[in-house]
Amino acid sequence: MKVIEVNGLRKKYRDRFVVDGVSFSVEEGEIFGVLGPNGAGKSTTVECVAGLRVPDAGTVKVLGGLHRAEIKERLGVQLQSSAMPAKIKVWEAMELYASFYREPADWRALIERVGLAEKRNARYATLSGGQKQRLSIALALVGNPRVAILDELTTGLDPQARRDTWELIEQIRADGVTILLVTHFMEEAERLCDRLALIDAGRLVAVDSPDGLIARVRDSQRVTFRAPALFDTAPLADLPQVSGVRRDGARVEVTGSGELLLAVTTALAMAGVVPKDLRAEQATLDDAFLALTGKKIST
Amino acid sequence: MIIMEAKLFLRDPAGPIFAILLPLGLLLGLGSIPSFQEASAEMGGQRVIDTQLPGMMVILSVVTMALSALPAVLVAYRESGILRRLSTTPVPPVRLLIAQVVNNIGVAVLSTVLLIVLGHVTIGVPLPGSPLAFVGVFLLGTASLLGLGLLIAAVAPSVKSASGIGSLLMFPLLFVGGMWIPREMLPDLVRRIGDFLPLAPFAQALRDTWAGHAPQPLHLVVMAGTVLVTVVLAIRLFRWE
Numbered sequence: 001m002k003v004i005e006v007n008g009l010r011k012k013y014r015d016r017f018v019v020d021g022v023s024f025s026v027e028e029g030e031i032f033g034v035l036g037p038n039g040a041g042k043s044t045t046v047e048c049v050a051g052l053r054v055p056d057a058g059t060v061k062v063l064g065g066l067h068r069a070e071i072k073e074r075l076g077v078q079l080q081s082s083a084m085p086a087k088i089k090v091w092e093a094m095e096l097y098a099s100f101y102r103e104p105a106d107w108r109a110l111i112e113r114v115g116l117a118e119k120r121n122a123r124y125a126t127l128s129g130g131q132k133q134r135l136s137i138a139l140a141l142v143g144n145p146r147v148a149i150l151d152e153l154t155t156g157l158d159p160q161a162r163r164d165t166w167e168l169i170e171q172i173r174a175d176g177v178t179i180l181l182v183t184h185f186m187e188e189a190e191r192l193c194d195r196l197a198l199i200d201a202g203r204l205v206a207v208d209s210p211d212g213l214i215a216r217v218r219d220s221q222r223v224t225f226r227a228p229a230l231f232d233t234a235p236l237a238d239l240p241q242v243s244g245v246r247r248d249g250a251r252v253e254v255t256g257s258g259e260l261l262l263a264v265t266t267a268l269a270m271a272g273v274v275p276k277d278l279r280a281e282q283a284t285l286d287d288a289f290l291a292l293t294g295k296k297i298s299t
Numbered sequence: 300m301i302i303m304e305a306k307l308f309l310r311d312p313a314g315p316i317f318a319i320l321l322p323l324g325l326l327l328g329l330g331s332i333p334s335f336q337e338a339s340a341e342m343g344g345q346r347v348i349d350t351q352l353p354g355m356m357v358i359l360s361v362v363t364m365a366l367s368a369l370p371a372v373l374v375a376y377r378e379s380g381i382l383r384r385l386s387t388t389p390v391p392p393v394r395l396l397i398a399q400v401v402n403n404i405g406v407a408v409l410s411t412v413l414l415i416v417l418g419h420v421t422i423g424v425p426l427p428g429s430p431l432a433f434v435g436v437f438l439l440g441t442a443s444l445l446g447l448g449l450l451i452a453a454v455a456p457s458v459k460s461a462s463g464i465g466s467l468l469m470f471p472l473l474f475v476g477g478m479w480i481p482r483e484m485l486p487d488l489v490r491r492i493g494d495f496l497p498l499a500p501f502a503q504a505l506r507d508t509w510a511g512h513a514p515q516p517l518h519l520v521v522m523a524g525t526v527l528v529t530v531v532l533a534i535r536l537f538r539w540e
Contacts, residue, residue, distance in 0.1 A: 050387060050389065052386060069389065072387065073389045075387075076387075077387035078387075079380075079383055079387060080382065081380045081383065082380035082381070082383040082384035082387075083379045083380040083381055083384060084384065085307050085376070085381055086379075088307060089308050092306070096300065097388060099300075100388040100389055100390040101388070101389060102389075139384070140387075143389070143537060144389070183518060192387040
């Protein structure tokens with residue numbers, strides 16, 4: 001079942017379309033990523049989905065086309081640059097936000113869940129960046145949402161806090177919450193998302209799984225090794241997976257796609273050659289974005 | 300939400316304490332000056348502590364809350380993204396404004412009760428002569444100043460500019476209201492201008508009802524008009540982000 005359907009979405013600020021014809025749909029239970037460089041229109045897109053902005057054109061259907069007020073009841077939203085009052089305590093914030101919803105989740109259990117049990121009496125201003133983000137996620141979940149929209153939630157976190165947050169998101173998905181994740185971190189998108197919408201300058205570039213996107217890069221695989229001087233590279237070049245072979249002294253570099261490493265090692269074994277320093281590199285989402293848009297996402 | 304905001308309010312007590320203690324201190328301090336306790340011919344045979352001083356202290360307290368505390372808090376809420384966060388929930392953010400306004404009225408009421416009771420007990424300030432009319436005027440006048448405060452919060456782009464605009468409005472309004480020089484002694488023109496600004500009618504109507512007279516209809520109309528205009532404008536101009 002599709003929980004979010006976005007069709008031909010356009011949104012104009014002043015005279016510029018910051019979102020210019022974006023369409024995608026999110027299936028129930030998946031982690032769907034919206035990935036793109038800063039200023040690509042990702043946040044504006046999800047703000048339209050969340051009912052916080054009115055699109056200039058196109059349609060947004062959430063959970064089969066709920067009304068705006070009803071959407072806010074069923075959607076948990078964590079926005080960039082949003083905050084809580086400095087002196088509110090963790091448990092007070094949770095209790096207050098739980099009171100906003102008709103059927104709230106158990107906020108006490110949620111505090112435990114996001115690992116803030118020890119901080120329940122701490123004031124918001126005293127929390128670390130990672131703790132604030134975890135509270136923010138808990139607040140997004142306190143209404144028992146079917147869909148959670150999380151915007152740039154690991155920006156500014158240290159690597160450990162980022163990994164903890166990723167784990168939390170995977171748990172939440174395991175509970176059956178569909179997640180729409182906005183990010184400009186390749187690693188995050190690759191690790192968490194089932195499918196991604198690549199957005200650049202307000203336009204949709206591609207929608208696919210991370211692997212699917214990477215596979216669109218030509219010669220996405222590269223295998224390098226050292227071989228004896230007598231080794232003939234011609235049989236390698238004939239393999240269907242191989243698109244190019246370069247030799248530089250003892251060093252051989254094979255580029256191609258698909259199951260390249262397996263194909264190369266099998267061919268080497270048949271030739272009775274033992275490769276040294278065998279290495280395989282795979283293209284990343286970064287490469288995919290570069291290949292699809294001609295520019296790099298800066299992280 | 301109202302209770303929560305009140306709790307937060309008390310955790311940052313500088314504003315309310317200022318709004319309560321400053322007028323109270325001034326009332327008791329100035330009210331102890333012997334000449335203020337004697338009937339003055341310039342004030343039509345009234346004593347300064349009869350209505351002028353306590354009336355102005357009530358106004359000072361309300362004005363501090365309405366024009367300085369309220370806009371600063373609301374603009375800070377907008378600046379830091381608290382309103383943005385709230386806008387993602389089913390609760391309309393207007394409720395936060397209402398909670399804030401209710402709390403500010405609470406502080407103003409508390410301050411006024413303290414002024415009346417302590418003023419009466421210690422320096423013999425008379426109790427309001429027409430209590431019901433006094434309460435009515437107090438609420439209407441407080442609403443008009445809070446409306447002005449909301450309007451400042453609606454248009455001020457930052458906390459700094461909010462407090463700047465607040466003070467900029469506060470001092471001339473207090474002047475024409477008779478804060479430093481009793482209204483009876485102000486030049487005629489200034490007094491006439493003051494009649495049409497929200498604060499002076501509030502001050503005059505408070506003093507009238509304190510003395511046991513009926514408030515002047517013009518003053519009530521000006522206050523009610525201020526409430527209407529500022530609240531409508533504030534709602535239309537308020538930016539949530």
